[in-house]
Amino acid sequence: MINETILPETTGWLLLALFSVAWILLGRYWGKKASGLDGYMLAGRSVGLALGTATAVATWVTSNTTMLAPQFALEFGIWGMLAYSTASFGLFLFAPMAQRIRQLMPRGYTSGEFVRLRYGRAAYLLFLAISLFYALTWMISMAMAGGTLLEALSGIRYEFGMTVVLGVCVMYTLFGGLYAVIGTDFIQSFIILVGVVVVAVATLTQVDLSQVHAHTQATRPALMHVLFPAAIMAVFNNLLFGLGEIFHSNVWWSRAFAMREGIGKKAYMLGGLLWLPIPVAAGFIALAAPLLDVNIVRPDMVGPVVAGKLLGFAGAIVVFVVVFSSIASSIDSLLAATADLITKDVIQQFIMPKANDAKLEKISSWVIAGLGVVTWLVCLPRIGTLATVLFFAGALVASTIWPIAMGLYSKKTNPTGAALGMLLGSLGGLCAYFLVAWYVAALVGTVISMTCVLVSTWIAPHSFDWADLNPEISSDTESEEANLAPQPAGGAE
Amino acid sequence: MIFPLGFFEFLVYGGVALTAFGAVLVIVLLLRDLKEGKLW
Amino acid sequence: MFRGALLLALPLAWCLFAASAQAEQLQPRMLGDTRLESQAGSSSLTWKAEHESGPEPTYELQRATDPDFENPKTLYRGPDQGRFVSGMLDGSYYYRVRARQGEAAWSTWSEPQELVVTHWSRTRALGLMAVGALVFLATVFVVLNGTRKVEPS
Numbered sequence: 001m002i003n004e005t006i007l008p009e010t011t012g013w014l015l016l017a018l019f020s021v022a023w024i025l026l027g028r029y030w031g032k033k034a035s036g037l038d039g040y041m042l043a044g045r046s047v048g049l050a051l052g053t054a055t056a057v058a059t060w061v062t063s064n065t066t067m068l069a070p071q072f073a074l075e076f077g078i079w080g081m082l083a084y085s086t087a088s089f090g091l092f093l094f095a096p097m098a099q100r101i102r103q104l105m106p107r108g109y110t111s112g113e114f115v116r117l118r119y120g121r122a123a124y125l126l127f128l129a130i131s132l133f134y135a136l137t138w139m140i141s142m143a144m145a146g147g148t149l150l151e152a153l154s155g156i157r158y159e160f161g162m163t164v165v166l167g168v169c170v171m172y173t174l175f176g177g178l179y180a181v182i183g184t185d186f187i188q189s190f191i192i193l194v195g196v197v198v199v200a201v202a203t204l205t206q207v208d209l210s211q212v213h214a215h216t217q218a219t220r221p222a223l224m225h226v227l228f229p230a231a232i233m234a235v236f237n238n239l240l241f242g243l244g245e246i247f248h249s250n251v252w253w254s255r256a257f258a259m260r261e262g263i264g265k266k267a268y269m270l271g272g273l274l275w276l277p278i279p280v281a282a283g284f285i286a287l288a289a290p291l292l293d294v295n296i297v298r299p300d301m302v303g304p305v306v307a308g309k310l311l312g313f314a315g316a317i318v319v320f321v322v323v324f325s326s327i328a329s330s331i332d333s334l335l336a337a338t339a340d341l342i343t344k345d346v347i348q349q350f351i352m353p354k355a356n357d358a359k360l361e362k363i364s365s366w367v368i369a370g371l372g373v374v375t376w377l378v379c380l381p382r383i384g385t386l387a388t389v390l391f392f393a394g395a396l397v398a399s400t401i402w403p404i405a406m407g408l409y410s411k412k413t414n415p416t417g418a419a420l421g422m423l424l425g426s427l428g429g430l431c432a433y434f435l436v437a438w439y440v441a442a443l444v445g446t447v448i449s450m451t452c453v454l455v456s457t458w459i460a461p462h463s464f465d466w467a468d469l470n471p472e473i474s475s476d477t478e479s480e481e482a483n484l485a486p487q488p489a490g491g492a493e
Numbered sequence: 494m495i496f497p498l499g500f501f502e503f504l505v506y507g508g509v510a511l512t513a514f515g516a517v518l519v520i521v522l523l524l525r526d527l528k529e530g531k532l533w
Numbered sequence: 534m535f536r537g538a539l540l541l542a543l544p545l546a547w548c549l550f551a552a553s554a555q556a557e558q559l560q561p562r563m564l565g566d567t568r569l570e571s572q573a574g575s576s577s578l579t580w581k582a583e584h585e586s587g588p589e590p591t592y593e594l595q596r597a598t599d600p601d602f603e604n605p606k607t608l609y610r611g612p613d614q615g616r617f618v619s620g621m622l623d624g625s626y627y628y629r630v631r632a633r634q635g636e637a638a639w640s641t642w643s644e645p646q647e648l649v650v651t652h653w654s655r656t657r658a659l660g661l662m663a664v665g666a667l668v669f670l671a672t673v674f675v676v677l678n679g680t681r682k683v684e685p686s
Contacts, residue, residue, distance in 0.1 A: 033533065043533065044533060046533055047533060048526040048531040048532050048533065049522055049525075049526060049531075050519060050522035050523040050525070050526040050532065051523075051526070051532060051533070053518075053519060053522060054519050054522075054523075057515070057519075074617065074619055075573065075575050075619050076573070077496075077620060078496045078500075078501065078504070081504065081508075082504075089669075093672070093673065093676050096676055096677070096679075096680040097676060099680075100679070100680065100683065103683075179533070186519070186523070189519060190516060190519055190520070193512055193513075193515045193516035193519070194516050196512050197509060197512050197513045197516060200505075200508075200509045200512070201509065204505075204509070209498070209501060209502050209505060210498055210502075212501075213498045213501050216620065217495060219620070220619055220620025220621070221620055221621075221622055222574045222619075222620040222621060222622055222652070223619065223620035224495045224496050224501075224620075225494065225495060225496075226494040226495065226496055227494060227655055227658075227659075228574075228652075229572075229652045229653035229654065229655055229657070229658035230572060230573035230574070230652065230653055230658070231573075232658050232659065232662050233653065233657075233658045233661050233662065235662060235665065236661070236662060236664075236665020236666060236668070236669055237661075237665060239665070239669055240665065240668065240669065243669075243672065260531070270518070270522075273511075273515075274511075274512075274515035274518065274519070276511065277507065277508035277509070277510075277511035277512045277515070278508075278512055280504055280505065280507075280508030280509075281505075281508040281509045281511075281512040284504075284505045284508070295609050295611060295613050295616055296616065296617045297577075297579075297613050297614070297615040297616060297617065298577070298615070298617065299575075299577065299617045299619075302617075401672060402672070402675075405672060405675045405676055405679075406675060408679065409675060409676070409678075409679025409680070409682070409683065410675075410679065439661075440661065443661065443664065443665050443668065446668050446672075447664065447668055450668060450671065450672075
């Protein structure tokens with residue numbers, strides 16, 4: 001329904017080709033470093049502060065941040081921007097957890113592994129279901145966003161744009177594993193940060209904030225209200241959704257394992273700090289739309305439309321590159337982390353318990369390719385409602401917050417409580433989503449799950465032995481060095 | 494009750510400044526890590 | 534006198550006929566339910582005018598606070614077929630649209646679409662916010678307290 005794109009199609013293709021080639025070549029280059037399973041899956045477990053910080057920022061900046069933050073500003077006003085920014089609290093709180101994870105499981109690979117060893121099979125299966133559902137819907141929504149946005153920005157057909165974005169990410173992740181993902185994330189985070197600043201500064205030179213403030217107050221008064229009910233309800237729901245996403249997802253756990261000793265905490269703190277202002281810097285331009293008399297048809301396109309209107313061709317190019325970078329940096333991370341989860345927690349656990357590292361590395365690359373193909377097939381028919389499925393993932397992921405946090409810090413947390421917390425929290429959150437409204441789903445999920453975990457711990461405290469998190473090391477100290485086949489672990493079960 | 498203009502300005506200018514700081518910081522960190530050979 | 538009136542009436546009738554023909558060809562309508570509700574003060578309005586030939590129509594969107602459009606305000610004039618409205622306070626708002634192709638006459642106005650904005654109650658919103666804040670603070674406590682306890686080791 002937007003009748004014009006902000007960029008000519010040929011320019012779109014040119015930019016797409018340029019960056020695709022760059023990502024693939026860089027992926028190949030960095031991929032040469034990847035040797036062995038640790039190299040491929042976890043970038044050698046020695047990622048430094050610069051790359052660690054940048055990968056946290058880039059991965060957490062999805063196309064949602066650059067597109068949905070302006071929409072939040074236009075829909076919920078000042079609170080909308082603030083609510084979106086609270087997603088950075090997930091990174092802040094995960095910072096000490098990343099350190100704890102690295103200490104508890106120096107040879108760990110996935111979040112699934114932790115839940116299995118800490119809580120046993122029932123919680124593990126539930127957790128895997130939630131994790132895989134979330135990862136797949138996130139990936140599908142990103143790939144669909146890629147196709148839709150490139151089409152809206154430059155007229156490149158959805159099928160082509162989606163295929164190129166997904167294909168490029170699969171290729172460089174396949175070639176270079178986590179090295180390629182983290183390396184490209186650095187460049188992508190830099191592009192995103194600079195792009196957001198360029199658009200914001202250019203906007204500030206053309207509109208006066210006091211006029212924006214006055215005009216918004218006059219024409220869309222609720223946006224400036226301190227007590228805008230729908231907006232203040234969204235704040236903590238959004239925050240808890242973000243916590244749930246980060247606490248459970250292997251995207252963040254694999255980075256905790258991949259960062260060098262002592263780096264995780266700082267990298268996640270800095271990552272949170274750098275992410276915090278992005279929704280505001282990218283979002284406020286939406287509030288300039290009414291003042292500039294720009295008609296907004298689709299709220300999710302307000303950012304690009306205003307940038308294109310204010311900054312013309314150059315602005316459109318910046319937006320295109322920022323959007324492409326933010327989508328690619330999330331898809332690649334999801335591909336790598338989900339492939340790890342499937343390889344280690346589904347295939348190795350249930351299908352090939354005797355596979356050695358070399359075999360697992362091969363399987364992992366097949367899984368990456370397979371994930372790409374499955375995502376592509378699901379995205380091809382362009383069923384718009386699919387992307388909205390991600391929104392009810394909020395209830396599911398929020399139910400993992402307490403089992404994960406308590407599981408990392410308290411020996412007493414009881415496996416039954418954790419499993420019940422995830423089950424009842426998810427169900428309750430989903431009911432709230434459908435019966436009440438979207439903005440209470442994560443909140444209800446968290447509250448129920450928290451209650452289950454706390455009550456069960458209080459009634460029947462467990463006594464977990466932290467050494468059980470490292471079955472390989474405790475059962476055979478040599479296996480670590482000799483790189484033998486991992487034991488079909490199960491010490492804690 | 495309306496968010497005062499000053500708060501709005503603080504939010505926007507602060508947000509843009511902090512984002513710009515972020516862009517500089519990642520490069521500074523990169524150079525430091527490269528110099529100390531601690532990139533990966 | 535009577536003949537004079539007839540002479541005047543003829544072109545007038547023709548004009549009316551032509552206008553109604555035009556209106557038949559371009560009959561813009563607001564899409565979706567005739568009554569929209571929002572508890573967040575926002576809504577996506579869309580409209581459309583079927584046309585078989587000729588250039589893409591230009592639309593004009595008006596809003597009023599009464600169904601008779603006593604005091605309308607033009608919100609938009611252009612080719613887009615939708616507008617996202619937000620930040621509205623409690624109340625009923627009415628929207629209508631008309632269209633024209635090129636420099637031809639405007640069509641008649643569409644049937645109005647009503648948007649009823651009833652914000653959530655403040656008590657409920659603040660209550661939910663308080664619960665959210667409590668849960669969040671409890672989570673922060675678990676992580677920070679846990680970290681404090683394990684850090685020395």
